[in-house]
Amino acid sequence: MIAVELEHAADFDGWRAAARRLAEAGVDPADVIWRTPGGERDLFGADAPMPEPRADAPALRVSRSFIDLAQRVVCHRDEERFSLLYRLLLRLQQQPKLLEFVTDDDVFRADAMVKAVRRERHKMTAFVRFREVATPDGAAFVAWFEPEHHVVRLTAPFFVDRFASMRWSILTPELCVHWDLEALSFTPGATRDLAPDSDRLEDYWLTYYAHIFNPARLKIAAMKREMPMRYWKNLPESSAILGLIRQATSASEEMIAAPALVAPKRTSKILKQVEAARPVAPHADGLEGLRREAEGCRRCPLWSNATQTVFGEGEPDSEFLFVGEQPGDMEDLAGRPFVGPAGQLFNRALADAGIDRSAAYVTNAVKHFKNEPRGKRRIHKSPNISEINACRWWIEREAELLQPKLTVALGASAVRSLTGESHSVLKTRGQVLTSDFLGDVFVTVHPSYLLRLQGEDERRREYDAFVSDLMKARRLVHG
Amino acid sequence: MAQLDHMSKLAVLADAAKYDASCASSGTSKRNSRQGGLGSTEGMGICHSYAPDGRCISLLKLLLTNHCIYDCLYCVNRVSSNVQRARFTPEEVVDLTIGFYKRNYIEGLFLSSGIIRTPDYTMEQLVRVAKLLREEHGFKGYIHLKTIPDADPRLIEEAGLYADRLSINVELPREASLTELAPQKDARSIRKAMGGLRMRLEESQEERKKSRRAPRFAPAGQSTQMIVGADAAPDSEIIRTSATLYSGYHLKRVYYSAFSPIPGSPTALPSMTPPLMREHRLYQADWLYRFYGFSVDEIVASTTDGMLDLSLDPKMAWAVANRDRFPVDVNRAPRETLLRIPGLGVKSVEKMIRMRRLAALRLADVARLTKSLKNMRPFIATLDWHPGASTDSAGLVARVTPRIVAPQQLSLFG
Numbered sequence: 087m088i089a090v091e092l093e094h095a096a097d098f099d100g101w102r103a104a105a106r107r108l109a110e111a112g113v114d115p116a117d118v119i120w121r122t123p124g125g126e127r128d129l130f131g132a133d134a135p136m137p138e139p140r141a142d143a144p145a146l147r148v149s150r151s152f153i154d155l156a157q158r159v160v161c162h163r164d165e166e167r168f169s170l171l172y173r174l175l176l177r178l179q180q181q182p183k184l185l186e187f188v189t190d191d192d193v194f195r196a197d198a199m200v201k202a203v204r205r206e207r208h209k210m211t212a213f214v215r216f217r218e219v220a221t222p223d224g225a226a227f228v229a230w231f232e233p234e235h236h237v238v239r240l241t242a243p244f245f246v247d248r249f250a251s252m253r254w255s256i257l258t259p260e261l262c263v264h265w266d267l268e269a270l271s272f273t274p275g276a277t278r279d280l281a282p283d284s285d286r287l288e289d290y291w292l293t294y295y296a297h298i299f300n301p302a303r304l305k306i307a308a309m310k311r312e313m314p315m316r317y318w319k320n321l322p323e324s325s326a327i328l329g330l331i332r333q334a335t336s337a338s339e340e341m342i343a344a345p346a347l348v349a350p351k352r353t354s355k356i357l358k359q360v361e362a363a364r365p366v367a368p369h370a371d372g373l374e375g376l377r378r379e380a381e382g383c384r385r386c387p388l389w390s391n392a393t394q395t396v397f398g399e400g401e402p403d404s405e406f407l408f409v410g411e412q413p414g415d416m417e418d419l420a421g422r423p424f425v426g427p428a429g430q431l432f433n434r435a436l437a438d439a440g441i442d443r444s445a446a447y448v449t450n451a452v453k454h455f456k457n458e459p460r461g462k463r464r465i466h467k468s469p470n471i472s473e474i475n476a477c478r479w480w481i482e483r484e485a486e487l488l489q490p491k492l493t494v495a496l497g498a499s500a501v502r503s504l505t506g507e508s509h510s511v512l513k514t515r516g517q518v519l520t521s522d523f524l525g526d527v528f529v530t531v532h533p534s535y536l537l538r539l540q541g542e543d544e545r546r547r548e549y550d551a552f553v554s555d556l557m558k559a560r561r562l563v564h565g
Numbered sequence: 566m567a568q569l570d571h572m573s574k575l576a577v578l579a580d581a582a583k584y585d586a587s588c589a590s591s592g593t594s595k596r597n598s599r600q601g602g603l604g605s606t607e608g609m610g611i612c613h614s615y616a617p618d619g620r621c622i623s624l625l626k627l628l629l630t631n632h633c634i635y636d637c638l639y640c641v642n643r644v645s646s647n648v649q650r651a652r653f654t655p656e657e658v659v660d661l662t663i664g665f666y667k668r669n670y671i672e673g674l675f676l677s678s679g680i681i682r683t684p685d686y687t688m689e690q691l692v693r694v695a696k697l698l699r700e701e702h703g704f705k706g707y708i709h710l711k712t713i714p715d716a717d718p719r720l721i722e723e724a725g726l727y728a729d730r731l732s733i734n735v736e737l738p739r740e741a742s743l744t745e746l747a748p749q750k751d752a753r754s755i756r757k758a759m760g761g762l763r764m765r766l767e768e769s770q771e772e773r774k775k776s777r778r779a780p781r782f783a784p785a786g787q788s789t790q791m792i793v794g795a796d797a798a799p800d801s802e803i804i805r806t807s808a809t810l811y812s813g814y815h816l817k818r819v820y821y822s823a824f825s826p827i828p829g830s831p832t833a834l835p836s837m838t839p840p841l842m843r844e845h846r847l848y849q850a851d852w853l854y855r856f857y858g859f860s861v862d863e864i865v866a867s868t869t870d871g872m873l874d875l876s877l878d879p880k881m882a883w884a885v886a887n888r889d890r891f892p893v894d895v896n897r898a899p900r901e902t903l904l905r906i907p908g909l910g911v912k913s914v915e916k917m918i919r920m921r922r923l924a925a926l927r928l929a930d931v932a933r934l935t936k937s938l939k940n941m942r943p944f945i946a947t948l949d950w951h952p953g954a955s956t957d958s959a960g961l962v963a964r965v966t967p968r969i970v971a972p973q974q975l976s977l978f979g
Contacts, residue, residue, distance in 0.1 A: 360749055375759045
């Protein structure tokens with residue numbers, strides 16, 4: 087038997103140094119006893135010396151993930167943690183991927199220890215309660231905590247990160263940790279009576295705890311699962327729990343049974359003031375009036391899945407009326423047509439065709455964004471004929487007010503909306519169709535069609551074709 | 566009216582805040598106070614305590630005031646309510662937050678407010694608290710600010726510079742119910758405000774890609790809350806509304822809050838104990854949508870009259886209704902199919918996939934990878950297990966339905 091004396095309960099460095107020498111010498115895990123101060127005393131006699139380091143030993147291979155695991159396993163209270171790690175270390179030399187065999191007995195056990203340690207570290211960050219004490223150097227904060235595993239060293243950096251500007255100490259039965267604004271120090275375990283027994287804010291905390299509790303939703307098991315009773319003796323708020331539970335049922339029943347109360351006298355006066363203060367936009371005619379009317383449009387169900395109506399915008403005296411399909415994701419958020427990726431491409435093409443966007447008017451056949459939620463994205467869906475028909479009412483009103491010289495239909499939905507008929511855009515592009523209410527309608531593709539093309543060459547060719555369509559439209563107006 | 570002391574104000578304003586379910590403090594930027602100030606944030610939030618309602622207490626959750634000029638019938642603080650009123654000054658909230666934080670009671674502050682005077686005035690007061698905490702006290706902890714949808718965008722911009730998270734509550738799943746029960750609120754401006762927040766959040770992420778020095782804007786994003794059971798909307802409608810909100814505004818969370826009876830509840834609202842199991846099932850359905858690749862239509866298809874089954878979790882309900890897709894061979898099925906197995910979580914699926922590259926899985930392996938093998942057996946096949954006809958047996962539903970849990974014991978030690 088070889089006995090390894092470690093310096094403290096979670097002595098990872100000591101374990102690592104010893105484990106390396108033992109492994110290099112090929113010592114069997116069953117022949118090693120790992121001892122920690124305060125650990126259980128074993129009955130074995132150590133009769134073999136620690137092997138000498140060997141210069142010719144093959145290098146030990148361990149992954150970063152094993153080091154992470156080992157650093158946590160050493161914090162577990164299980165007496166066998168060091169021998170388990172040593173066994174794993176040896177097995178890893180043969181089976182480098184052993185840690186991924188999560189159902190292997192050793193790996194399963196080590197993982198469970200990691201989980202328990204991680205949880206205890208987390209509970210320590212949660213349940214330590216500082217109490218303020220006056221010292222000659224100013225205020226200091228002291229807590230008494232009883233961790234189930236050896237997590238004090240592991241958790242100390244958390245408290246430094248958080249409370250670097252405070253002097254604090256956390257006292258525990260096994261090990262105490264102190265921060266003096268500059269460095270951490272550790273001292274042997276303490277007893278509870280060394281920690282302060284009250285704090286000036288504790289009554290406030292208890293008041294908060296009692297009043298943030300909703301007595302109509304009693305779920306005691308859920309509370310106990312997340313805040314096990316073994317922590318309660320060091321949590322000041324736990325003194326309120328029993329009383330809150332006792333009162334809860336009656337408090338909740340009383341609330342349900344209580345009659346509706348008569349509103350205070352001031353109510354109607356305040357509500358009238360709120361009503362009076364509501365901003366009222368000045369009356370507007372023309373396109374602005376129409377836009378406001380469309381805000382509440384419910385002519386088809388598409389409004390329910392959209393943020394807002396996206397109405398047309400641009401120069402009222404424009405010679406051109408451009409009609410797209412429907413707003414997309416960005417247009418829906420911004421409340422303006424053609425501001426997303428397709429809109430940017432459209433602007434570029436307009437400029438290349440010599441048409442000034444600011445002098446044009448742009449709108450859509452359908453004024454709400456039709457989409458299907460999928461995870462974090464909204465998938466564009468083309469509007470169907472009944473939706474296009476329902477929304478035609480708005481285009482007709484826009485047409486009456488705008489009286490453009492030429493309307494350009496961008497894509498199939500616009501063609502359908504303006505002519506009432508379905509036409510293949512690729513067959514009719516560059517042609518002029520007729521609309522009942524707008525007269526000449528020049529057909530081209532929707533800019534989003536260009537965005538969907540995969541090949542670089544194809545995209546360039548189609549962009550040029552789009553620009554030349556727009557030039558043709560310009561010539562139809564300007565001759 | 567007599568002046569309330571601090572303790573009484575705290576009682577009133579905590580009472581007023583408890584109907585907001587969110588207490589999350591996760592997912593913000595990492596900060597610490599080693600270079601000065603007070604506080605830190607890690608990736609994961611910390612629940613510092615739990616109340617007997619089973620809810621975590623992570624943040625100091627307060628209303629700045631519960632005076633309110635709006636008359637939302639579902640809200641205890643509505644103008645027509647007789648509840649006792651109180652108001653904290655911004656400085657009082659700051660002192661309390663710092664005091665609680667130094668004692669490690671909390672991760673930070675979740676501040677909301679009744680509407681007083683105007684939306685802008687109210688928002689200004691909320692922003693002032695956050696600004697004092699950050700600028701006067703170097704506070705590095707978590708701040709969640711409720712955002713008033715009608716407030717000036719400049720105030721919301723400022724709020725996002727100090728707060729980790731902003732939230733606007735949609736309140737009710739149906740627009741028509743909001744119009745009816747909260748006449749001063751407007752569902753359309755709520756959505757527009759959420760859309761505006763999403764655009765601002767994305768803009769800030771873009772700026773930070775270009776320069777690490779660009780200021781952060783609400784690094785923990787936005788969330789919202791819907792009250793369940795105050796109107797007649799069935800679960801299917803709630804799930805659809807949630808999906809619209811997640812996809813449209815990239816919310817970090819939609820919180821569901823079972824409508825809880827409030828003191829002096831108006832007669833227009835149900836007077837009953839809150840539907841907690843329904844709320845629980847909605848959260849499970851929400852998880853299926855966000856983490857398990859289920860579409861809204863799939864979740865809704867296994868509801869009855871639009872309501873989720875209260876006795877089965879929605880993933881099990883889906884599996885029982887789609888038995889032709891089972892058993893799933895855990896050694897061959899792709900990730901998205903493994904995620905459909907009832908009782909199997911995302912982490913277990915990842916472990917399974919890593920492990921099966923090394924060796925074929927047996928039933929005993931699956932048992933160690935999951936919490937409850939029993940209900941999963943009819944749905945999986947392993948190297949040494951096939952459920953045979955049990956997947957299709959008539960008794961399957963009864964076998965996988967948990968026995969009715971006895972009414973919750975009130976004794977703490979039972």
